[in-house]
Amino acid sequence: xxxxxxxxxxxxxxxxxxxxxxxxxxxxxxxxxxxxxxxxxxxxxxxxxxxxxxxxxxxxxxxxxxxxxxxxxxxxxxxxxxxxxxxxxxxxxxxxxxxxxxxxxxxxxxxxxxxxxxxxxxxxxxxxxxxxxxxxxxxxxxxxxxxxxxxxxxxxxxxxxxxxxxxxxxxxxxxxxxxxxxxxxxxxxxxxxxxxxxxxxxxxxxxxxxxxxxxxxxxxxxxxxxxxxxxxxxxxxxxxxxxxxxxxxxxxxxxxxxxxxxxxxxxxxxxxxxxxxxxxxxxxxxxxxxxxxxxxxxxxxxxxxxxxxxxxxxxxxxxxxxxxxxxxxxxxxxxxxxxxxxxxxxxxxxxxxxxxxxxxxxxxxxxxxxxxxxxxxxxxxxxxxxxxxx
Numbered sequence: 001x002x003x004x005x006x007x008x009x010x011x012x013x014x015x016x017x018x019x020x021x022x023x024x025x026x027x028x029x030x031x032x033x034x035x036x037x038x039x040x041x042x043x044x045x046x047x048x049x050x051x052x053x054x055x056x057x058x059x060x061x062x063x064x065x066x067x068x069x070x071x072x073x074x075x076x077x078x079x080x081x082x083x084x085x086x087x088x089x090x091x092x093x094x095x096x097x098x099x100x101x102x103x104x105x106x107x108x109x110x111x112x113x114x115x116x117x118x119x120x121x122x123x124x125x126x127x128x129x130x131x132x133x134x135x136x137x138x139x140x141x142x143x144x145x146x147x148x149x150x151x152x153x154x155x156x157x158x159x160x161x162x163x164x165x166x167x168x169x170x171x172x173x174x175x176x177x178x179x180x181x182x183x184x185x186x187x188x189x190x191x192x193x194x195x196x197x198x199x200x201x202x203x204x205x206x207x208x209x210x211x212x213x214x215x216x217x218x219x220x221x222x223x224x225x226x227x228x229x230x231x232x233x234x235x236x237x238x239x240x241x242x243x244x245x246x247x248x249x250x251x252x253x254x255x256x257x258x259x260x261x262x263x264x265x266x267x268x269x270x271x272x273x274x275x276x277x278x279x280x281x282x283x284x285x286x287x288x289x290x291x292x293x294x295x296x297x298x299x300x301x302x303x304x305x306x307x308x309x310x311x312x313x314x315x316x317x318x319x320x321x322x323x324x325x326x327x328x329x330x331x332x333x334x335x336x337x338x339x340x341x342x343x344x345x346x347x348x349x350x351x352x353x354x355x356x357x358x359x360x361x362x363x364x365x366x367x368x369x370x371x372x373x374x375x376x377x378x379x380x381x382x383x384x385x386x387x388x389x390x
Contacts, residue, residue, distance in 0.1 A: 014072025142326030200319025239269025245381030
């Protein structure tokens with residue numbers, strides 16, 4: 001993959017999580033090591049409380065979370081939305097509205113499909129142009145971010161809204177129970193006693209801009225062609241890697257060759273050396289095999305660097321938010337940049353002695369992060385690795 005011709009900046013963010021909707025409120029609780037034991041028990045919104053009483057449908061909740069997170073991102077961005085048009089929205093979701101099929105009087109119509117969500121969002125936001133969907137399970141929102149970054153990085157668009165959302169899914173819970181990969185006590189990434197995932201829910205969206213659209217030319221300096229950046233930028237999307245194991249519908253390939261290839265692609269596209277990476281945000285699902293395979297591949301990838309970067313795992317706090325997990329991890333990376341702290345991994349009590357990577361397992365630590373690698377792996381062997389820079 002070619003290096004971007006334009007710098008891709010993150011200039012706005014919004015979220016809906018059980019720990020709050022702003023970076024400040026979320027990261028405050030991240031550093032307090034709070035943890036979700038089972039998604040839905042700590043309510044994302046008041047609408048969740050009524051879900052068991054059939055007073056809100058999956059579609060209504062899904063739309064509510066999308067709109068809240070997008071609205072938060074636009075407000076944080078701070079620009080006049082009415083001055084923009086044909087802004088692409090790229091959305092990732094793992095199960096989408098699948099649980100709506102279990103609702104009373106539900107019929108399989110177009111209203112059950114993610115495309116219907118796009119139509120609803122376009123009615124709400126007149127400046128939104130095309131809407132794109134990614135549904136490759138747990139890597140969906142990461143793939144959405146990659147696509148949005150491509151549109152900007154290769155000069156196709158100046159601005160894009162990207163992110164992901166997944167609501168709490170009883171279908172997902174039943175599926176992981178069937179796989180014997182569900183832990184009712186919460187997610188414990190890389191812990192010796194880990195038993196599986198904890199089902200979570202959440203949404204996170206970002207405004208991506210090209211650096212050129214995020215700068216202005218001062219009238220006093222126009223003759224000198226000097227650009228003055230008057231807007232904030234949280235981080236820069238440097239590059240990504242996207243590969244597929246082509247191994248199994250559910251299981252990871254224990255050889256992990258495509259995981260390493262995705263990490264290599266991200267670093268190459270970002271035009272940096274792997275030694276410059278400060279931290280890795282692991283996919284870290286808390287399942288026996290997946291954590292072991294991921295740790296091994298992280299170790300192998302950095303083997304020739306002399307030192308492996310510190311590794312953190314957001315799912316110890318948020319649970320597995322499905323297709324939104326990549327976007328949540330990107331939010332986590334921005335928090336690390338902003339607060340200069342690497343959060344300890346919630347749920348990690350006794351480190352698995354077979355895992356040799358340097359985990360932040362006791363308490364949060366101060367750090368000046370420059371580049372962060374974000375791992376996202378999904379059913380079907382989909383591997384997406386994001387490289388973000390300060």
